[in-house]
Amino acid sequence: MTDAVKLLPPLTDADVLRLTAGDAVLVSGVLYTARDAAHKRLMDLLAAGQPLPVDLQGQILYYVGPSPAPPGRVIGAAGPTTASRMDAYTPTLLGLGLKAMIGKGKRSAEVLAALQSHRAVYLGATGGAGALISRCIREARVVAFPDLGPEAVHRLVVEDFPAIVINDCHGGDLYEEGRRRYARPA
Amino acid sequence: MRQIHTDRIIDAVKQAAMAANYELGQDLWAALARGEREEESPAGREIFRQLLENARIAREERIPLCQDCGLAVIFAEVGQDVHIVGGDFAAALQEGVRRGYGEGYLRKSLCHPLTRKNTGDNTPAVIHTEIVPGDGLTLMVVPKGGGSENMSKLFMLKPAEGWAGIRERVVATVAEAGPNPCPPIIVGVGLGGNFERAAYLAKKSLLRELGAPNPDPELAALEAELWDAVNSLGIGPMGLGGRFTALGVHVLMQPCHIASLPVAVNIQCHASRHREVVL
Structure with a gap:
């Protein structure tokens, strides 16, 4: 793999513009976690005109529901979950300044269009590598919706969290490009 | 008739749920190692490398391979010459799941289909019971990701x-x-x-x-x-x-x-x- 690009949130337009589908990245700093239940709560707050519990400007959302932290550990296994369950909510959050998401699996056409119009990226982490990824996580605390348990919004501090750019803000799509490169007649 | 106490069943399910989540089977190790050797795509080889490292960390540190510790599916083969004593068989399987997921720091991933409220202990497991000849009891515990x-x-x-x-x-x-x-x-x-x-x-x-x-x-x-x-x-x-x-x-x-x-x-x-x- 080529040398990884270091990403330090909060991200700017310039950080996002230089990323291309297929780039390896290492994220260090703060990530906020949210799965579909937390997204639904965020939408309900917005609909009620209430402030969100976290300012998403320039931030990265990580789609994860970690397993419980055993004694002596910061967090349990913490790999990515399927991103498409968040698709319905994502364009709204990109409109609030969200700059990147980390997950796994395909995004909708609406999300891909919103990445381009809002200058944001979708990053893929290795699904099922929850034990490995947990080693990059230095701190974890719940900052919203504690009643959701593993689905609560956590603030994570990570160091060299490995991911790969799946969808950049120029229309690049690693899933499509990778598949085209290796597909052959059956 | 051979007797098996539900306490043994509870403990067996608990241990199996934990071990299944921490330790990848030898056949999977071999398949991932083959993938690392034979995959043509460099990004793909890197994924295999990460998955093998992940399996090593999970096994050594006793943490789940994946945060999705699954819905527990149990295939039970009950010998027709076995007499289960000490309580309800299906309840014992559920109790084993409850203890394994609780004591093993495994994620509880089951919820009400409509309200989405978590059941809190990863039960109920999905149980398939088959009556087979003999006096053995075989339990296959399968954490299945969503x-x-x-x-x-x-x-x-x-x-x-x-x-x-x-x-x-x-x-x-x-x-x-x-x-x-x-x-x-x-x-x-x-x-x-x-x-x-x-x-x-x-x-x-x-x-x-x-x-x-x-x-x-x-x-x-x-x-x-x-x-x-x-x-x-x-x-x-x-x-x-x-x-x-x-x-x-x-x-x-x-x-x-x-x-x-x-x-x-x-x-x-x-x-x-x-x-x-x-x-």
Whole structure:
């Protein structure tokens, strides 16, 4: 793999513009976690005109529901979950300044269009590598919706969290490009 | 008549649920190592490297391979000469799951389908009980992740569609799933039976040792053809492009109604976790 690009949130337009589908990245700093239940709560707050519990400007959302932290550990296994369950909510959050998401699996056409119009990226982490990824996580605390348990919004501090750019803000799509490169007649 | 106390059953299920989540089976280790050697795509090889390292960390540090510790499926084979004492058999299986997920720091991933309220202890497990000859009790505990289960499908084909129709549906299911179910996947195919039996066969086929040939030569040939077809899709590890979209395809088959051709495709992620205990 080529040398990884270091990403330090909060991200700017310039950080996002230089990323291309297929780039390896290492994220260090703060990530906020949210799965579909937390997204639904965020939408309900917005609909009620209430402030969100976290300012998403320039931030990265990580789609994860970690397993419980055993004694002596910061967090349990913490790999990515399927991103498409968040698709319905994502364009709204990109409109609030969200700059990147980390997950796994395909995004909708609406999300891909919103990445381009809002200058944001979708990053893929290795699904099922929850034990490995947990080693990059230095701190974890719940900052919203504690009643959701593993689905609560956590603030994570990570160091060299490995991911790969799946969808950049120029229309690049690693899933499509990778598949085209290796597909052959059956 | 041989007696088995429910306390032993509870403890066996608890230990199996924990071990299945921490320790990848030897067959999976071998399949991932082969992938790391043979995958053509550099990004794909890197995924295999990460998955092997992940398995080492999980085993050594006793933390789950994947944060999705699954819905617990239990296949119980109860010898007809066994007398279970001390309480309710199904309740003992559920208690074992409750303790394994609680004491093992495994994620509780079950909820009410409509309110989405978490049940809090990862119960109820899905239990399949079969009465078999003898006085043994075999429990297979299978934590099944949600991401790959979501990509699974059931088809009630017309008999005229035959093998070509079956093949087309299996390949289309894997193609549509793409990167979502955490490839490299294992594809379980259930052929025949009826509506629910096909799905059961598909799930049960996943439990066969990965890399071991199907004992039925006819099915072994069909598996090889399907494996080649899905690996020609180019999806590759984590969907980044590559040769290994699937680590294997398993087929179980049984007769069906003359009017029917049920086909179930159960997708299993690379973290194929199952642990057998014989009491």
